[in-house]
Amino acid sequence: MNTTLLDKTPQTQITSKPTLIGLSMDELKPCLAQIGVPDNMLRMRSKQLFHWMYHYGIQDFDLITDMAKELRQKLKENFTLDRAEVIERLVSKDGTRKWLIRTAPGIEIEIVYIPDVARSGALCVSSQVGCTLNCSFCHTGTQKLVRNLTSQEIVMQLMIARDDLSEWPTPFEDRQITNMVFMGMGEPLYNYENVARAIEVISDGEGIAIGRRRITVSTSGIVPEMDELGRLGVMLAVSLHATNDTLRDVLVPINKKYNLEMLFDAIRAYPDLSNSKRVTFEYVMLKGVNDSIKEAEILIKLLRGIPSKVNLIPFNPWPGSNFVSSNHATIKGFSDRLFNAGISAPIRRPRGRDILAACGQLRSESVKKRASAIRAEREESLNP
Ligand code: SAH
Ligand code: SF4
Numbered sequence: 001m002n003t004t005l006l007d008k009t010p011q012t013q014i015t016s017k018p019t020l021i022g023l024s025m026d027e028l029k030p031c032l033a034q035i036g037v038p039d040n041m042l043r044m045r046s047k048q049l050f051h052w053m054y055h056y057g058i059q060d061f062d063l064i065t066d067m068a069k070e071l072r073q074k075l076k077e078n079f080t081l082d083r084a085e086v087i088e089r090l091v092s093k094d095g096t097r098k099w100l101i102r103t104a105p106g107i108e109i110e111i112v113y114i115p116d117v118a119r120s121g122a123l124c125v126s127s128q129v130g131c132t133l134n135c136s137f138c139h140t141g142t143q144k145l146v147r148n149l150t151s152q153e154i155v156m157q158l159m160i161a162r163d164d165l166s167e168w169p170t171p172f173e174d175r176q177i178t179n180m181v182f183m184g185m186g187e188p189l190y191n192y193e194n195v196a197r198a199i200e201v202i203s204d205g206e207g208i209a210i211g212r213r214r215i216t217v218s219t220s221g222i223v224p225e226m227d228e229l230g231r232l233g234v235m236l237a238v239s240l241h242a243t244n245d246t247l248r249d250v251l252v253p254i255n256k257k258y259n260l261e262m263l264f265d266a267i268r269a270y271p272d273l274s275n276s277k278r279v280t281f282e283y284v285m286l287k288g289v290n291d292s293i294k295e296a297e298i299l300i301k302l303l304r305g306i307p308s309k310v311n312l313i314p315f316n317p318w319p320g321s322n323f324v325s326s327n328h329a330t331i332k333g334f335s336d337r338l339f340n341a342g343i344s345a346p347i348r349r350p351r352g353r354d355i356l357a358a359c360g361q362l363r364s365e366s367v368k369k370r371a372s373a374i375r376a377e378r379e380e381s382l383n384p
Contacts, residue, residue, distance in 0.1 A: 123180050
């Protein structure tokens with residue numbers, strides 16, 4: 001398990017009091033014990049509090065009608081229900097929303113909401129600030145890892161989106177956020193423990209209640225962690241992007257450590273795969289690099305026997321990127337070849353490009369700002 005030194009204690013609070021947002025039912029118990037709730041009441045009280053926090057989405061302890069005033073007072077004196085600070089909020093022409101939030105100094109995270117994915121809407125969340133892997137076509141990969149996000153910071157991303165979409169209390173039907181995907185910044189399997197704890201909170205039926213079959217974790221192929229991920233019961237997405245090791249070594253360099261054979265062994269071992277629980281393969285379409293019909297045919301062979309679907313992603317450019325997206329006709333040809341072999345291969349419509357919210361365009365504003373601040377300083381020193 002990759003537990004880097006950068007994995008620091010949560011600092012999600014805005015005030016000096018710690019926020020309870022993001023904690024699981026079990027994690028709430030010691031907080032309640034700390035303010036004097038007796039042992040025999042801990043289970044009941046933590047369940048109550050959890051329900052108010054994640055079903056009703058309250059931001060004020062005084063709204064808890066079924067707790068005595070003294071207990072609410074103690075909660076207020078010691079804790080908050082603060083979310084992180086929202087620094088920026090953008091809404092794209094196509095309805096995609098993007099928030100930039102700050103959970104601690106230097107810890108800035110982008111969250112993207114994509115409406116109308118089938119009959120639903122998906123929230124794309126981040127697991128790390130930056131990434132240690134340098135996939136050559138990915139903007140996030142150009143940003144060094146700042147640190148793993150805590151489970152609180154992961155849950156908070158969902159809470160903030162729900163606040164903004166006024167999606168409280170948790171609706172039973174006609175939800176705006178029906179699905180959650182770990183396809184934002186970072187490699188979720190290099191932050192497995194926090195991702196797993198966040199999934200526990202998010203999928204709990206007493207609260208936000210997004211079922212595990214509606215949560216997808218996307219990985220570049222961290223083979224040793226895939227087994228544990230399987231036990232969580234969530235959906236698996238694999239960033240494949242190439243059908244041979246030579247090319248994948250370049251596009252997704254972690255392939256040098258875990259090659260295609262190891263990756264496919266781990267995928268085949270993923271539990272309960274069936275037509276209703278398919279693996280999603282992400283395949284970014286790069287002009288003249290990985291988009292030939294021959295590659296579509298090799299892909300068909302690779303996927304034989306695996307319940308799968310392939311998401312063809314037109315490459316989303318970012319400042320300084322060296323690739324060009326395949327044209328629509330090529331992508332369509334690739335997609336048709338897979339469909340003819342019985343593999344669903346939709347072309348992912350780029351969403352929110354005007355607000356840099358599309359796949360692989362995420363990168364902390366802080367880095368951009370830092371760069372512009374450095375430029376401004378440099379100009380100032382040249383023109384004092
Ligand atoms: N680290 C994880 C999850 C985050 S990336 C992973 O790699 O799977 C989410 C998806 O966006 C991945 O499939 C990634 O390969 C893809 N992606 C990255 N940069 C992209 C770009 N510029 N254009 C299109 N897709 C991109
Ligand atoms: Fe990291 Fe995923 Fe980007 Fe690769 S594609 S650099 S693993 S975020």
